[in-house]
Amino acid sequence: MAKKVVATLKKEGGKAYAKVIRAVKSPKTGSYTFKEEIVALDAVQDTLKG
Template sequence: MAKKVVASLQKGGGKNHTKVIKMVKSPKTGAYAFKEEIVTNDKVKEWLANN
């Protein structure tokens, strides 16, 4: 499935998007989890600041 997503992003406007991954610590358990999302290039810093 990952190959299909990457292939579809390479066509057309896929170069305007970035997959961002951030490690987040849970306040309850103290365990770390990863949040990931595909956002436009101009919103990357904003996403990292808010999430």
């Protein structure tokens, strides 16, 4: 699946995108889950802050 996502994100004339993966700690169990988002390259810092 990763190859398909990368191939569709690299179209000519489109915006540059990045895949952001964050580890989020559960308050109940203390275990970590991973949240994946595909965001525009210029919005990566804003996504990581929020």
